[in-house]
Amino acid sequence: MANEKAIMDAPFLEVRDLVVEYTSDEEVIHALNGISFVLRKGRTLGLAGETGAGKTTIAKSILRILPERSAFIKGGEVLLEGQDLLKLSEDKMQKLRGEKIAMIFQDPMTALNPVLTVGKQIAEAIKLHYNIRKKEAKEQAIQMLEMVGINGERFGDYPHQFSGGMKQRVVIAMALACRPELILADEPTTALDVTIQMQVLDMIRRLRDELNTSMILITHDFGVVAEVCDDVAVVYAGEIIESGSVEEIFDNPSHPYTQGLFGSIPRIGMDIERLSPISGLPPNPVNLPKGCYFSPRCPKATDECKGDPIAMVELTPGHFCRCCHIEEGR
Amino acid sequence: MWRYILKRLLWMIPVLLGVTWLIFTLLYFVPGDPAYTILGPTATEGDLQAMRETLGLTDGYFTRLFRYLGDVILRFDFGKSYVGGTSVTAEIMSRLPNTLILCLGCMLLSVIVGIPLGINAAVHQGGLWDSGSMLIALAGVSMPPFWVGLLLVLVFSLRLGWLPSVGYAGITYFILPWISNSFQGLALQARQTRSGMLEVLSSDYITTARAKGMSKRQVIFGHALPNALIPVITVAGTSLGNMLGGTVVIESLFAIPGVGSYMITGVNGRDYPVVMASVIILALLFAIIMLLVDLLYAAVDPRIKAQYSAKRRVRG
Amino acid sequence: MKRLFKNKSAMAGLIVLVVIILLSLLAPIIAPYGYADIDIPNMFSSPSGQHLFGTDHMGRDIFSRILYGGRASLQIGILSSLTALVGALIIGSVAGYFGGTTDNIMMRILDVIQAMPGFLLSVTLSAVLGNGLYQTIVALSIGNLATSARIMRGSVMTIRKSEYIDAATADNTNRFDIIRKHILPNAFSPMIVQATMGCARAILTAATLSFIGLGVQPPTPEWGAMLSEGRSYIRDYPYIITVPGIAIMLTVLALNLLGDGLRDALDPKQKR
Numbered sequence: 001m002a003n004e005k006a007i008m009d010a011p012f013l014e015v016r017d018l019v020v021e022y023t024s025d026e027e028v029i030h031a032l033n034g035i036s037f038v039l040r041k042g043r044t045l046g047l048a049g050e051t052g053a054g055k056t057t058i059a060k061s062i063l064r065i066l067p068e069r070s071a072f073i074k075g076g077e078v079l080l081e082g083q084d085l086l087k088l089s090e091d092k093m094q095k096l097r098g099e100k101i102a103m104i105f106q107d108p109m110t111a112l113n114p115v116l117t118v119g120k121q122i123a124e125a126i127k128l129h130y131n132i133r134k135k136e137a138k139e140q141a142i143q144m145l146e147m148v149g150i151n152g153e154r155f156g157d158y159p160h161q162f163s164g165g166m167k168q169r170v171v172i173a174m175a176l177a178c179r180p181e182l183i184l185a186d187e188p189t190t191a192l193d194v195t196i197q198m199q200v201l202d203m204i205r206r207l208r209d210e211l212n213t214s215m216i217l218i219t220h221d222f223g224v225v226a227e228v229c230d231d232v233a234v235v236y237a238g239e240i241i242e243s244g245s246v247e248e249i250f251d252n253p254s255h256p257y258t259q260g261l262f263g264s265i266p267r268i269g270m271d272i273e274r275l276s277p278i279s280g281l282p283p284n285p286v287n288l289p290k291g292c293y294f295s296p297r298c299p300k301a302t303d304e305c306k307g308d309p310i311a312m313v314e315l316t317p318g319h320f321c322r323c324c325h326i327e328e329g330r
Numbered sequence: 331m332w333r334y335i336l337k338r339l340l341w342m343i344p345v346l347l348g349v350t351w352l353i354f355t356l357l358y359f360v361p362g363d364p365a366y367t368i369l370g371p372t373a374t375e376g377d378l379q380a381m382r383e384t385l386g387l388t389d390g391y392f393t394r395l396f397r398y399l400g401d402v403i404l405r406f407d408f409g410k411s412y413v414g415g416t417s418v419t420a421e422i423m424s425r426l427p428n429t430l431i432l433c434l435g436c437m438l439l440s441v442i443v444g445i446p447l448g449i450n451a452a453v454h455q456g457g458l459w460d461s462g463s464m465l466i467a468l469a470g471v472s473m474p475p476f477w478v479g480l481l482l483v484l485v486f487s488l489r490l491g492w493l494p495s496v497g498y499a500g501i502t503y504f505i506l507p508w509i510s511n512s513f514q515g516l517a518l519q520a521r522q523t524r525s526g527m528l529e530v531l532s533s534d535y536i537t538t539a540r541a542k543g544m545s546k547r548q549v550i551f552g553h554a555l556p557n558a559l560i561p562v563i564t565v566a567g568t569s570l571g572n573m574l575g576g577t578v579v580i581e582s583l584f585a586i587p588g589v590g591s592y593m594i595t596g597v598n599g600r601d602y603p604v605v606m607a608s609v610i611i612l613a614l615l616f617a618i619i620m621l622l623v624d625l626l627y628a629a630v631d632p633r634i635k636a637q638y639s640a641k642r643r644v645r646g
Numbered sequence: 647m648k649r650l651f652k653n654k655s656a657m658a659g660l661i662v663l664v665v666i667i668l669l670s671l672l673a674p675i676i677a678p679y680g681y682a683d684i685d686i687p688n689m690f691s692s693p694s695g696q697h698l699f700g701t702d703h704m705g706r707d708i709f710s711r712i713l714y715g716g717r718a719s720l721q722i723g724i725l726s727s728l729t730a731l732v733g734a735l736i737i738g739s740v741a742g743y744f745g746g747t748t749d750n751i752m753m754r755i756l757d758v759i760q761a762m763p764g765f766l767l768s769v770t771l772s773a774v775l776g777n778g779l780y781q782t783i784v785a786l787s788i789g790n791l792a793t794s795a796r797i798m799r800g801s802v803m804t805i806r807k808s809e810y811i812d813a814a815t816a817d818n819t820n821r822f823d824i825i826r827k828h829i830l831p832n833a834f835s836p837m838i839v840q841a842t843m844g845c846a847r848a849i850l851t852a853a854t855l856s857f858i859g860l861g862v863q864p865p866t867p868e869w870g871a872m873l874s875e876g877r878s879y880i881r882d883y884p885y886i887i888t889v890p891g892i893a894i895m896l897t898v899l900a901l902n903l904l905g906d907g908l909r910d911a912l913d914p915k916q917k918r
Contacts, residue, residue: 065540067532069455098543105541110534115556115632124552125542158632174542348758356774472899474850476857477873477891480880488881575765579854593766594858597773605773609766616763 010082012041012214013062013182018076020054020061020238029285031057033238033293035076036312039182039231044208044215046229046246048222048261050282054238055218056106059184062216063103064093080182099129102180104204106187108167112159118170119145119155125177144173148203165196169203176207183208183215189224201227222261226250234258237283237293240312244319254321256298292323300325334628342617349613350402350606354395357602367600368412398606408607413599418607422589426611428498429577429588433615435508436573440515445562447516448523452558453550455528463520470517475576479510479583496585503586511580515569522565526558533557560631567623574616656907662900670716677710681867690883699889702872703879708886712893715867718779719897722852722862726783727845730790731837737791738798738833743806749799759792768851772860782852782861789851790844797840801833835912839905846901853894869894 020032031054039045047055060066062078062085078085080101085093105111113121122141126132132140142152148169159167168188175183188204189197205228208215217229225232225246233243234257242255253259260278280297283289289296295305304324312320365381366373373381382388386397401407408418447467451460486506487495494503530536531554539553540546578590585591589608596604651657669676678698685705693700699708741752759767771785853870855861862868864875869890876886 060537063541065537094543094545096543097541103538103541105534105538107534111538113535113539113553113557115560115630116553117632124544128543160633171538174538345757345761348754349761352758352762353770356770360774361776468899468902469895472846472895472902474853474857474870474891474894474898476854477887477894480873480877480887481891484880484884484887571763572765575763578765578769579858582858593769597769598859605770609762609770612766613762617761 011038011079012043012081013039013216014077014079015058015062016077016079018058018061018078019074020057020066021072021074022070023072024070027286030288031071031238031285032061032076033288035235035238035240037233037240037243039214039216041214042212043230044217044228046225046232047216047218047235048220048225048232049235050220052282052285053235055235056186057238058235059103059186059216059218062184063097063101065097065103095129098125098175098180099178100180101182101184102175102178104168104172104175104183104185104188107191108164108171109191111171112167114159117156117158118162119157122170122174122177125174129178141173141177144177145170147176147207148173165192165200168192168196168200172200172204172207176211179211181213183213184218185215186218187220188217190219190221204228222250234261237288238285239293239322240320241294241322242320244316248316248319252315252319254315254319255294255323256300256325257294335625338621338624342621346610346614346617347399350399350610351395353606353609354398357606358391358394360600360602362600364412364600364602402610408610409603411596411604412601413604418603421592421604422607422611425588425592428586429581429590429612429615431504432507432511432577432581432586432588433574435504436512436515436577437570437619439508439512440519440569440573441566443512444516444519445523447520448562449527449550449555449558451520451524452527452531460524464524467517467520470513471521473513475510475514476579476583478513479506479580482506482510498586503584507580507584507586510583511573511576514576515573518569519562519566523558523562526561527554529561530554530558556630560627563623563627563630567620570619570623571616574612574619578612653907653910655903656910659900659903659907662896663904666716666897666900667720669713670720673710673713673717677707677713679707679710681706681711681714682865683707683710690879693885700883700885702876702886708872708889711867711872712869712889715869715872715890716893716897718862718866718868719849719852719894721779722783722786723845723849723897723901726786726848727790727841729783729787730794730844731841733787733791734794734798734840735834735837737795739802741795742799742802745803752795753799756792756796759788760796764789764847765851765854768855769858769860772855777860777863779862779866782855786848786851790840790848794837794840794844797836798833801836805833839909839912842901842905842908846898846905849894849898849901 014037016036018032018035022029022031035054035058037045047058049055057066057071060071061073064073064085066073073086076086080096085096088096112118119138119141122144123134123137126137126140127134130137138155142155145155146152150166150169150173154162159170162170168191172188185204189200192200201224204215207213217224219225229246231243231245232249233240234249234255235241236257242249242253242258249258250262253262257278263278278297283293283296289306291306291308292298292301292310295301298305302325310322310324312322314320363378363382364385364387365378369377369381386394389397398409401409406419408422410416411418411421447463451463454460483495483506486493493506495506497503536549536554539549544552577588578593580586581588581591582594589611593605593608593612595601596608683706685701687705688697688701689703689705691697691701697707697709699712702708702711737752741749762770767789768785771788772782775781775785852861853868853873856868856870857874859874862871864871872890873887876883876890880887
């Protein structure tokens with residue numbers, strides 16, 4: 001009994017202590033400083049945080065598509081169904097990309113190649129992984145277009161002939177073409193108009209449910225997290241500072257940063273005079289502060305926070321927080 | 331697409347007319363007496379006057395202009411050379427093949443060697459290939475083609491005796507001229523391709539392509555290159571124009587009888603019909619090359635193609 | 647600007663350029679011989695203590711001729727590119743700012759000028775204007791002017807449409823003031839790059855013109871002319887053509903490096 005439960009509960013994707021650095025102009029940027037999280041099959045994990053916190057870097061590290069010359073995965077493990085992706089050969093990694101793991105990119109304006117037709121770009125994704133004839137790939141690509149709500153006849157159109165929202169749908173079609181088991185969606189709706197955002201989010205949710213895909217959704221918008229995600233992990237300065245289920249985090253945000261984020265969102269029915277944004281700016285990734293990275297901005301910071309690195313604490317089952325003042329944080 | 335081609339072809343006409351007019355007008359105002367050039371110091375004033383009338387020099391500006399335009403356009407007659415009275419048209423026609431061989435060879439060479447060099451440098455950015463080829467490219471852009479020619483002649487002709495230095499009796503005679511004239515263009519293409527590629531390689535759609543599972547090689551040739559070629563083609567036009575101008579000097583240097591060397595002879599001998607004809611023919615060649623480059627550009631970039639195709643544009 | 651100074655190759659180019667300019671300016675002082683001092687008995691002597699680069703077919707000291715030759719080349723390069731710059735600024739701003747028919751006419755004229763390959767234009771203009779230093783400067787300015795004017799016009803048109811110009815116009819500022827105070831400063835940077843590259847091109851073209859017998863005439867020494875004169879003797883005395891050529895190459899190279907550096911420093915997006 002225990003064995004079966006263990007197997008069923010074994011995480012689909014587990015990231016352990018991922019450390020990534022970038023070099024730029026002879027400076028070292030500490031982008032990821034020990035990221036660890038778990039994603040179970042069929043669940044959607046939201047990675048939330050400010051711009052520059054390292055969320056996109058996490059996704060690109062999983063796929064190993066970081067810029068070769070400037071990025072360096074210094075340490076950690078990325079276990080997909082038990083297998084460490086960081087140790088795989090490039091050949092094997094290429095087979096996984098697009099087929100088992102797919103990524104939806106943030107800016108639809110630049111994510112598509114302007115000189116190739118959209119149909120060709122989708123078909124290409126299919127042909128890379130399945131040995132089928134051109135005609136079949138074309139048919140499947142047309143199917144994908146229809147699935148995301150675009151007329152299949154537009155197979156031969158070029159990206160510039162589509163609006164932003166439709167371009168993003170093409171990007172989604174391209175990502176889902178090979179029915180991946182894991183989708184990494186990097187702020188898929190941020191670059192779109194508000195009215196289109198909901199449409200695209202709905203579509204993503206629908207497709208995810210249809211294909212039973214696991215998903216990591218990167219966003220800085222907690223509204224999106226609430227709509228689509230099952231679990232959420234808050235990223236700050238390359239670290240996960242709080243994680244848990246969406247219900248738990250929304251009900252009991254425990255880290256001062258998370259609390260600050262919720263405090264700065266206007267909510268209907270709230271009777272306050274001013275929003276309370278978090279003061280200060282995120283730390284410089286070249287020169288991170290000692291101890292807790294958030295301490296310079298934290299209203300509850302004490303000397304204890306500025307010494308040794310803070311460890312993750314499990315508050316309630318599944319709800320983790322990286323802060324030493326949790327009891328007072330409620 | 332065809333509308334675009336037609337439009338461009340029609341555009342060539344006024345431009346070439348403009349060039350012809352420009353040349354004619356410029357040379358009209360050059361001091362000097364062609365009659366004197368032809369007859370020499372022993373001629374009497376009467377003889378000179380008679381010659382001027384024969385040459386039509388005594389007529390007014392517009393008469394002469396339209397007569398010349400008429401001759402050239404309607405009868406393809408560029409007149410007679412002041413030196414020897416030979417038919418300029420005939421001479422140009424016999425020299426044209428040599429110029430074409432030289433030109434086309436240089437262009438092909440600069441593209442076939444320059445572009446791969448640039449791609450390679452961009453892909454191996456920061457490595458030895460990159461620094462090495464860019465160093466050579468920098469030198470190439472700074473060395474005057476005629477000097478390259480002289481050095482090549484020094485080494486390969488005079489010292490090693492491998493290749494001939496003057497004349498045009500066979501393909502080997504074109505090798506040194508080809509290399510000399512294309513070196514600068516080649517260097518420029520390499521540099522341009524490299525910077526184009528580098529810019530493209532940092533684009534988002536390249537990351538998308540990799541995320542789909544494409545190998546580096548597939549990404550470079552399937553996605554990066556088509557986009558990088560766009561700025562390269564744009565620059566190629568000017569570069570080819572420079573090479574066309576360079577043929578003038580290279581032909582003189584290597585004693586290849588082409589339109590370029592004909593022009594130089596004309597300039598030095600104040601033989602204006604020759605100069606005018608040579609310039610017009612070379613400008614025509616240039617215009618054709620630019621047209622082809624523009625067409626190529628439109629073929630590669632679908633955004634330009636779309637502007638000129640009849641297909642209805644759909645906005646989603 | 648700081649970015650420019652950090653760029654090692656651009657700085658190297660600048661230093662080399664300054665050295666060359668200094669040497670040319672000081673030519674009358676440092677040259678051991680006059681550039682026209684003929685010394686037939688000593689002709690074709692190899693580089694030695696007496697003659698740093700040897701002597702040519704007339705016994706003239708090559709080193710001195712190189713120094714004086716620099717003056718011609720640099721004068722042509724700098725003056726023609728400056729003239730082209732000023733001309734382009736004026737024509738480009740007027741065409742770009744006023745648009746419409748003015749722009750159309752100017753662009754058609756530029757079209758015709760640019761329909762001829764650059765070198766051909768220079769040769770023709772040389773033929774028309776005659777040979778000599780100042781004629782060559784004028785001839786070379788015109789070709790450069792055409793390309794630069796177009797670029798300037800492009801910048802002006804882009805800037806003209808931006809909002810701060812609307813603000814100035816709403817303010818009732820005089821049109822010429824707008825051009826002078828707002829448009830010019832912003833469109834200026836690419837023009838500087840153009841001028842530097844144009845200077846390099848001009849020096850190459852001037853050398854080529856002298857090589858074929860146009861442009862600067864003897865006895866004024868010019869690097870291209872030296873190559874032309876030495877042509878017949880390269881079999882036995884190769885140094886006659888190596889030195890002037892290297893001089894041309896170094897000067898043009900320095901200008902190119904400087905131009906590249908300027909372009910990189912002024913364009914924030916570029917990643918080299």
